[in-house]
Amino acid sequence: MSATPQLHSLDSLIANALSGKDLEEFNRIHYGRTDHHVIKVKKNSQDVASNNDFEISAYAFPAKKEDTRAPRVVKVGVIQHSTAAATDRPTTEQRQAMFNKLEKIINTAGDEGVNVLCLQEAWSMPFAFCTREKHPWCEFAESATDGPSTQFLREFAVKYNMVIVSPILERDEAHGDTIWNTAVVINEQGKVLGKHRKNHIPRVGDFNESTYYFEGNTGHPVFDTKYGKIAINICYGRHHPQNWLMFGVNGAEVVFNPSATVAGLSEHLWAVEARNAAIANSYFTFGINRVGTESFPNEFTSGDGKPAHKDFGHFYGSSYVTAPDGARSPGLSRTKDGLLIAEIDLNLCRQIKDKWGFTMTQRLDLYADSLNKATKHEYKPQIIS
Amino acid sequence: MSATPQLHSLDSLIANALSGKDLEEFNRIHYGRTDHHVIKVKKNSQDVASNNDFEISAYAFPAKKEDTRAPRVVKVGVIQHSTAAATDRPTTEQRQAMFNKLEKIINTAGDEGVNVLCLQEAWSMPFAFCTREKHPWCEFAESATDGPSTQFLREFAVKYNMVIVSPILERDEAHGDTIWNTAVVINEQGKVLGKHRKNHIPRVGDFNESTYYFEGNTGHPVFDTKYGKIAINICYGRHHPQNWLMFGVNGAEVVFNPSATVAGLSEHLWAVEARNAAIANSYFTFGINRVGTESFPNEFTSGDGKPAHKDFGHFYGSSYVTAPDGARSPGLSRTKDGLLIAEIDLNLCRQIKDKWGFTMTQRLDLYADSLNKATKHEYKPQIIS
Numbered sequence: 001m002s003a004t005p006q007l008h009s010l011d012s013l014i015a016n017a018l019s020g021k022d023l024e025e026f027n028r029i030h031y032g033r034t035d036h037h038v039i040k041v042k043k044n045s046q047d048v049a050s051n052n053d054f055e056i057s058a059y060a061f062p063a064k065k066e067d068t069r070a071p072r073v074v075k076v077g078v079i080q081h082s083t084a085a086a087t088d089r090p091t092t093e094q095r096q097a098m099f100n101k102l103e104k105i106i107n108t109a110g111d112e113g114v115n116v117l118c119l120q121e122a123w124s125m126p127f128a129f130c131t132r133e134k135h136p137w138c139e140f141a142e143s144a145t146d147g148p149s150t151q152f153l154r155e156f157a158v159k160y161n162m163v164i165v166s167p168i169l170e171r172d173e174a175h176g177d178t179i180w181n182t183a184v185v186i187n188e189q190g191k192v193l194g195k196h197r198k199n200h201i202p203r204v205g206d207f208n209e210s211t212y213y214f215e216g217n218t219g220h221p222v223f224d225t226k227y228g229k230i231a232i233n234i235c236y237g238r239h240h241p242q243n244w245l246m247f248g249v250n251g252a253e254v255v256f257n258p259s260a261t262v263a264g265l266s267e268h269l270w271a272v273e274a275r276n277a278a279i280a281n282s283y284f285t286f287g288i289n290r291v292g293t294e295s296f297p298n299e300f301t302s303g304d305g306k307p308a309h310k311d312f313g314h315f316y317g318s319s320y321v322t323a324p325d326g327a328r329s330p331g332l333s334r335t336k337d338g339l340l341i342a343e344i345d346l347n348l349c350r351q352i353k354d355k356w357g358f359t360m361t362q363r364l365d366l367y368a369d370s371l372n373k374a375t376k377h378e379y380k381p382q383i384i385s
Numbered sequence: 386m387s388a389t390p391q392l393h394s395l396d397s398l399i400a401n402a403l404s405g406k407d408l409e410e411f412n413r414i415h416y417g418r419t420d421h422h423v424i425k426v427k428k429n430s431q432d433v434a435s436n437n438d439f440e441i442s443a444y445a446f447p448a449k450k451e452d453t454r455a456p457r458v459v460k461v462g463v464i465q466h467s468t469a470a471a472t473d474r475p476t477t478e479q480r481q482a483m484f485n486k487l488e489k490i491i492n493t494a495g496d497e498g499v500n501v502l503c504l505q506e507a508w509s510m511p512f513a514f515c516t517r518e519k520h521p522w523c524e525f526a527e528s529a530t531d532g533p534s535t536q537f538l539r540e541f542a543v544k545y546n547m548v549i550v551s552p553i554l555e556r557d558e559a560h561g562d563t564i565w566n567t568a569v570v571i572n573e574q575g576k577v578l579g580k581h582r583k584n585h586i587p588r589v590g591d592f593n594e595s596t597y598y599f600e601g602n603t604g605h606p607v608f609d610t611k612y613g614k615i616a617i618n619i620c621y622g623r624h625h626p627q628n629w630l631m632f633g634v635n636g637a638e639v640v641f642n643p644s645a646t647v648a649g650l651s652e653h654l655w656a657v658e659a660r661n662a663a664i665a666n667s668y669f670t671f672g673i674n675r676v677g678t679e680s681f682p683n684e685f686t687s688g689d690g691k692p693a694h695k696d697f698g699h700f701y702g703s704s705y706v707t708a709p710d711g712a713r714s715p716g717l718s719r720t721k722d723g724l725l726i727a728e729i730d731l732n733l734c735r736q737i738k739d740k741w742g743f744t745m746t747q748r749l750d751l752y753a754d755s756l757n758k759a760t761k762h763e764y765k766p767q768i769i770s
Contacts, residue, residue, distance in 0.1 A: 010411065013411060022402070026399075029652050030395065030653065032653035185769075199748065200747070203746075204740060215746075222769070224769065236746070239665060240748075241627070242752045244626070245627060245752075246752065246755050246756075249766065250767045268413070268711050272711070275657050279654055280624060326654045327653065361585045363625075367631065368753065368759070370605065370631050371749055371756060374749060382635045383608075384608050384609065385609035
């Protein structure tokens with residue numbers, strides 16, 4: 001399977017090829033609703049997007065009216081983007097170039113009234129872990145509390161009264177200068193509400209991340225923000241349903257999956273995993289993936305027997321949102337920077353729990369017991385022969 | 386969302402609408418491979434299928450060659466079908482009509498060299514649980530060991546040297562005449578190797594199954610057959626990733642999901658859940674769903690505020706297989722009986738575990754501990770505010 005950055009998106013391919021009843025049927029079966037509930041964005045937002053070469057899409061996910069609770073409608077935004085400066089420039093310059101690019105997209109999100117914004121994994125740096133070089137890439141690691149990325153974003157948080165989730169490479173000075181893959185949650189007052197560290201670390205192909213950081217030690221925190229209960233399942237953690245499950249057990253209503261993943265490895269899994277998690281756990285999920293191809297100064301190999309090379313595969317973007325009832329939006333582009341906005345009613349989470357009963361029927365006690373037994377060294381699998 | 390039995394399948398819609406590079410790209414991103422690896426079936430099989438109005442499709446899922454293990458190629462078949470007699474006929478007559486219909490399809494599977502065959506959920510009866518009537522539907526319940534369905538199938542097992550999974554309504558005389566939703570595993574010698582009872586029981590819409598039987602008490606058995614390690618996740622259990630997980634922990638290489646589910650409720654989830662399970666657990670999954678609309682003698686309501694009626698929604702078939710690498714086959718029809726055959730190399734399971742590392746990185750000890758805490762009455766979710 002080869003990377004093909006040319007195709008805009010699978011969604012646009014289908015929308016162009018089908019029409020009338022066929023398109024309606026495709027939408028019903030594939031997306032879970034015949035109509036995408038497109039929301040019109042402001043003329044100014046569209047202009048900024050055009051002038052700065054990013055895409056902007058917005059969709060609504062309403063819920064039924066209730067007698068006992070008022071609607072809890074929030075606007076959630078996610079941003080996918082490519083890097084902004086060559087990887088042989090000083091790390092400080094690379095990061096500043098990223099800040100300059102993101103500023104325009106974040107302002108657009110703010111103008112559109114986005115309440116909660118999440119950026120992509122390790123958003124302020126190239127995804128250099130493929131190189132397995134420590135220098136200079138470890139220089140991108142920064143304090144969760146007051147590093148440059150947090151400083152940069154908290155101003156927008158205050159300006160737009162917005163919660164921002166900032167996935168960065170974290171440096172923990174208080175614990176041996178260790179490095180972590182971390183999502184920082186900045187509240188609408190610009191304060192760091194807390195952080196979550198990536199629970200599952202890949203060792204596959206160009207994703208040599210275990211060279212740099214360990215499995216996260218922050219559990220499965222849910223952040224009770226002004227705009228609902230949010231959590232973050234970072235990148236490779238999306239392959240592990242039990243990771244998604246614990247965020248649900250802890251009460252999450254929205255779970256972000258900030259990612260960096262490439263066409264040859266995972267593109268056919270992308271539409272499946274975050275969506276399955278939304279269904280299984282009755283919450284909203286947002287899959288966010290960077291875009292573009294990143295090139296590095298020195299050649300590296302990818303553990304696949306192929307010759308050394310200098311570039312990562314194609315990050316295919318395609319960020320999308322799934323509601324607790326399994327309905328999903330079309331994805332952002334495979335090739336361009338983009339801002340995806342979803343106007344969601346959080347009441348839908350409990351409504352779907354009541355309707356489908358997945359939390360009632362999940363038998364967590366059975367699995368607590370089974371996993372407890374299964375992790376013992378002397379465990380004998382339940383095999384009948 | 387309305388039921389639309391007219392559309393043959395989403396897969397055929399796309400295959401007709403796209404061509405050339407576009408179709409290739411769609412296949413790559415959606416199915417996980419550009420080519421479906423179609424296997425030609427015998428002329429005679431195709432004739433029997435045409436004459437008896439069922440579909441037959443076959444696909445290959447090969448693996449890499451290994452130095453240490455020979456290929457373990459097995460042919461797995463699944464059958465989807467509608468009922469064969471009106472529901473006001475005696476239950477014995479209804480079941481016999483089903484046997485007569487199935488005989489032709491099972492013989493075709495045998496002629497094609499299928500090694501392991503799985504039927505749909507409660508295959509020998511209409512899915513009458515929507516009625517909440519105990520009489521006469523409980524009459525379909527039968528002994529797993531030597532009930533009519535087991536007697537009927539064991540002859541084919543011996544004749545074709547074939548393992549057959551038979552999901553039935555079970556009557557357990559030894560335990561208070563209780564009823565269970567059970568899959569019986571008959572080995573290639575016609576002996577009952579064991580059984581598994583549905584772990585998660587729905588209470589949604591027409592699926593009033595908790596009126597008839599409890600949650601299964603057989604754990605997560607994996608059956609070590611002549612043709613590989615198989616397990617069965619019955620119907621609604623597909624919504625629970627932890628159920629799929631435990632079959633994987635116990636070593637399953639193939640997990641069947643015999644189901645009965647309708648268009649209005651779940652059609653947009655169908656392509657997501659069993660596929661996600663194959664990806665997360667590095668095994669093959671087969672989703673099997675009955676077809677057609679079933680009508681009952683007395684009217685019933687569906688818990689949705691709508692007037693009483695006599696028919697279930699449309700069972701949309703669409704049975705499909707997913708490999709451990711996430712590649713999937715097109716689905717069988719939404720409207721016709723069908724036999725789906727997959728020639729799979731079981732070596733692919735471990736190859737993908739080695740490549741993606743999901744079993745290495747799944748941190749089961751963390752989740753055993755987390756779930757153990759979460760199921761305590763005094764549990765306080767990990768919420769940061």
